Amino acid sequence: MSKTRIAFIGAGNMAASLIGGLRAKGLDAAHIRASAPGAETRARVSAEHGIEVFADNAQAIEGADVVVLAVKPQMMKAVCETIRPSLKPHQLVVSIAAGITCASMNNWLGEQPIVRCMPNTPALLRQGVSGLYATADVTAEQRQQAEELLSAVGIALWLNEEQQLDAVTAVSGSGPAYFFLLIEAMTAAGVKLGLPADIAAQLTVQTALGAAHMAVASDVDAAELRRRVTSPAGTTEAAIKSFQAGGFEALVEKALGAAAHRSAEMAEQLGR
Numbered sequence: 001m002s003k004t005r006i007a008f009i010g011a012g013n014m015a016a017s018l019i020g021g022l023r024a025k026g027l028d029a030a031h032i033r034a035s036a037p038g039a040e041t042r043a044r045v046s047a048e049h050g051i052e053v054f055a056d057n058a059q060a061i062e063g064a065d066v067v068v069l070a071v072k073p074q075m076m077k078a079v080c081e082t083i084r085p086s087l088k089p090h091q092l093v094v095s096i097a098a099g100i101t102c103a104s105m106n107n108w109l110g111e112q113p114i115v116r117c118m119p120n121t122p123a124l125l126r127q128g129v130s131g132l133y134a135t136a137d138v139t140a141e142q143r144q145q146a147e148e149l150l151s152a153v154g155i156a157l158w159l160n161e162e163q164q165l166d167a168v169t170a171v172s173g174s175g176p177a178y179f180f181l182l183i184e185a186m187t188a189a190g191v192k193l194g195l196p197a198d199i200a201a202q203l204t205v206q207t208a209l210g211a212a213h214m215a216v217a218s219d220v221d222a223a224e225l226r227r228r229v230t231s232p233a234g235t236t237e238a239a240i241k242s243f244q245a246g247g248f249e250a251l252v253e254k255a256l257g258a259a260a261h262r263s264a265e266m267a268e269q270l271g272r
């Protein structure tokens with residue numbers, strides 16, 4: 001990784017977290033470039049990370065080993081077209097866009113080694129998790145480069161089937177928002193039960209953090225951890241029974257199904 005040259009197309013939230021992670025891992029700023037149409041975005045990312053920035057995407061990818069496409073899915077086709085004439089066959093393209101398939105990218109870019117990934121926003125704190133899928137053209141060295149890129153901001157997990165990225169998007173890509181929704185709902189319920197809002201918020205957030213740490217550190221699964229909190233005929237049992245009577249598990253399954261379906265639908269709509 002120390003010699004890898006990486007160009008980011010798009011310099012928003014996700015690109016900035018990846019750049020921050022790479023810099024923290026010791027990648028030289030001279031090995032990282034980024035392009036974005038907005039002068040303010042370019043000035044911010046350049047000031048924060050000391051990297052060279054470009055308004056022209058084609059210029060940004062010159063000499064790069066890895067080209068990271070970090071723009072919104074709706075922009076992917078147009079962005080691919082801006083780099084296609086200058087892209088070299090050996091340059092690895094890494095896409096983090098939700099719902100854009102390797103086949104679409106190959107249509108827009110020509111045959112090119114591609115790694116398609118789905119990271120998530122805790123990457124901002126280097127606490128992210130990503131699913132990665134590589135096309136057959138990707139070499140072992142390029143797989144390593146992609147893995148090092150995503151591991152700079154958290155855990156990187158390889159998948160054998162591209163379609164599984166729809167499920168990754170549903171579980172971990174969108175996942176932080178589900179936990180935030182639960183935090184919002186628990187805080188509001190705490191307030192309804194008589195707590196001051198700031199106390200309810202602190203109790204909720206620290207409980208989420210503590211539970212996540214326990215789930216990571218424990219050698220037993222989440223179901224067992226839950227059983228250990230749940231005393232027979234106690235308060236937790238009352239709450240869990242109420243969740244389950246309301247169809248909690250089925251609702252979660254339905255919600256994640258909707259996210260995965262939307263990911264596949266975006267591939268269909270935006271992939272042409």
Ligand SMILES: NC(=O)C1=CN([C@@H]2O[C@H](COP(=O)(O)OP(=O)(O)OC[C@H]3O[C@@H](n4cnc5c(N)ncnc54)[C@H](O)[C@@H]3O)[C@@H](O)[C@H]2O)C=CC1
Nearest residue numbers: 010011012013014036070071072073096097098119120121
């Ligand atoms: N936000 C999230 O939770 C996650 C987002 N993603 C994916 O990451 C990608 C980027 O998302 P964010 O960083 O959140 O978006 P963002 O809106 O913060 O950043 C997008 C960047 O693209 C740049 N851009 C727009 N048009 C461009 C063009 N023609 N050429 C070059 N750059 C251009 C913008 O200036 C901006 O810097 C999306 O495809 C999204 O699906 C993936 C996982 C999680």
Ligand SMILES: O=C(O)[C@@H]1CCC=N1
Nearest residue numbers: 098120169173174175
């Ligand atoms: O909501 C979205 O479409 C993106 C992809 C995963 C998280 N945010």
